[in-house]
Amino acid sequence: MSFPEVGQIKVAGKLTANAPLAPLVWFKSGGCAEWLFEPKDTADLCQFLEQLPPPVPVMALGLGSNLIVRDGGVAGVVVRLGKAFAQVRKVEDLTLECGGGASGILVSSTARDHGIAGLEFLRSIPGTVGGFVRMNGGAYGREVKDILIDCDVVIRSGEIATLPLSELGYTYRHSDLVDGCFVVAARFRGVAGEPAAIQAEMDRISASREASQPLRSKTGGSTFKNPDGGKAWELVDKAGCRGLTIGGAQVSEKHTNFLINTGEATSAEIEALGEEVRRRVKEQSGVELEWEIKRVGKP
Numbered sequence: 329m330s331f332p333e334v335g336q337i338k339v340a341g342k343l344t345a346n347a348p349l350a351p352l353v354w355f356k357s358g359g360c361a362e363w364l365f366e367p368k369d370t371a372d373l374c375q376f377l378e379q380l381p382p383p384v385p386v387m388a389l390g391l392g393s394n395l396i397v398r399d400g401g402v403a404g405v406v407v408r409l410g411k412a413f414a415q416v417r418k419v420e421d422l423t424l425e426c427g428g429g430a431s432g433i434l435v436s437s438t439a440r441d442h443g444i445a446g447l448e449f450l451r452s453i454p455g456t457v458g459g460f461v462r463m464n465g466g467a468y469g470r471e472v473k474d475i476l477i478d479c480d481v482v483i484r485s486g487e488i489a490t491l492p493l494s495e496l497g498y499t500y501r502h503s504d505l506v507d508g509c510f511v512v513a514a515r516f517r518g519v520a521g522e523p524a525a526i527q528a529e530m531d532r533i534s535a536s537r538e539a540s541q542p543l544r545s546k547t548g549g550s551t552f553k554n555p556d557g558g559k560a561w562e563l564v565d566k567a568g569c570r571g572l573t574i575g576g577a578q579v580s581e582k583h584t585n586f587l588i589n590t591g592e593a594t595s596a597e598i599e600a601l602g603e604e605v606r607r608r609v610k611e612q613s614g615v616e617l618e619w620e621i622k623r624v625g626k627p
Contacts, residue, residue: 330362330403331362331363331381331383331384331403331404331405333381333384334362334363334380334384334404334405335363337376337379337380339365339367339368339372339375339376340367340368340369340372341365341366341367341368341369341372341412342364342365342366343363343364343365343366344361344363344364344365344366345362345363346360346361346362347360347361347363347364347406348360349361349364349389349392349397349401349402349406350397352389352392352408353389353392353393353395353396353397353548354391354392354393354395354454354546354547354548354549355395355396355397355546355547355548355589355593355595355598356546356589357396357397357399357546357589357593357594357595357598358396358397358398358399358401358595358625359397359398359399359400359401359402359595359625359626360401360402361401361402361405361406362401362402362403362404362405363404363405363406364405364406364408365405365406365407365408366407366408366409366410367407367409367412368412369412369413370413370480370482370488370512370513373407373409373482373486373510373512374482374486374487374488375486376486377482377483377484377485377486378485378486379486380405380486382484384404384405385403385404385405385508386404386405386406386407386484386508387402387404387405387406387407387507387508387624388406388407388408388409388458388459388462388510388511389406389407389408390408390409390428390429390455390456390458390459391431391454391455391456391459393454393455393459393548393549394454394455394459394463394548394549394550394620394621394622395548395621395622395623395624396548396595396598396599396621396622396623396624397595397624397625398595398596398599398623398624398625398626398627399594399595399596399625399626399627400625400626400627401625401626402624402625402626403625403626407510409427409428409429409456409458409510409512410429411429412427412429413427413428413429413430413458413512413513414427414429414430414431414434414456415427415430416430416434416435416438417438418438418442418444419515422444422517422518422519422520423444423477423515423516423517424438424439424442424444424447424515424516424517424518425513425514425515426457426513426514426515426516427457427512427513428456428457428458428461428510428511428512428513428514429456429457429458430456430457431455431456432450432451432452432453432454432455432456432457432460432465433450433451435447435450435457435516436448436449436450436451436530437451437530439516439518439526440523440526440527440530441523443520443521443522443523443526444518444519444520444521444526445518445519445520445521445522445525445526445529446470446474446475446518446519446521447475447516447518448468448526448529448530448533449466449467449468449469449470449533450465451530451533451534452467452468452533452534452537453465453466453467454549455549457511457513457514458510458511458512460472461476461479461496461503461511461514462503462505462511463501463502463503464496464498464499464500464501464502464503465501466501467533468533468536471498472498473493473496473498475516475517475518476493476496476514476515476516477492477493477514477515477516477517478490478491478492478493478514478515479491479496479511479513479514479515480511480512480513480514481505481509481510481511481512482509482510482512483506483508483509484506484508484509488512500553500554501553501620540582540583541580541582541583541586542580542582542583542586542588545580545586545588545589545590546588546589546590546593547580547586547587547588547589548586548587548598548621549586549620549621550585550586550620550621551585551586551587551602551605551619551620551621552564552585552602552605552606552617552618552619552620553617553618553619553620555615555617555618558615559585560585560617561583561584561585563609563612563613563615563617564579564584564585564605564609564617565584566612566613567605567608567609567611567612567613568608568612569584569604569605569608569609570584572601572604572605573590573601574597574600574601574604575593575594575597576589576590576591576592576593576594576597577589577590577593577597577598577600577601578590578601579601579605587601587602587621595625596627599623602619602621605617
């Protein structure tokens, strides 16, 4: 199903037909967005969604880290929050207001500059505020729910609402935010700290990631959620999947909860490899791994 009527909507930002998504995602694979919308600001996004016919599907795209875009592309509209949504500023003691397009690196660095500790873990999350607020992103013993005060969300109808932490229904790598809504801003609160000590913790996290994860490969971050009481990578390793390949897709030798595109892998190969890993883990340990990476679009 296609939606040519989207092209008739007047926008202040940029609206592109048949936009390749592979360059915008970490795996560097997949098809095109029927429409790619990069709004100028929140008002532009609200007005666009208000005019968008209800049947047209929409999805958000951040840094494209934990994402497989299938080879048939994505119908409807993909919304990418760019530089206009990447601002981070201190609004009161120990509190930052962050745009939905701001990276974890920018948020943690700004917190350091203002002597705000407790946000260092965001340095290790390869995504934007919109993505890790939606997914309750976390690492190194901390999660977004530990620092979030509230967030501004634009819903599919174009209305905007501010939701407190208590209304997000956070569990492990999950929130109750519905599909088709966009986190355009969030407030995070930390604790007082010394910039030098905060930087030292960020350096420790960076070194740990560099040593244990295939950061210089075309990858999608952590592939599967950790099951209760266990580690996904250990189950994958015990099932004999380290280095397993399908076409150009491979289970990382360095960290078995990462899939990598070794060159020209298709998204179909990457997803098929993930499903084969799930099958072997279930057969070996009885555990059914859940995808953490989101898979979107048409095969």
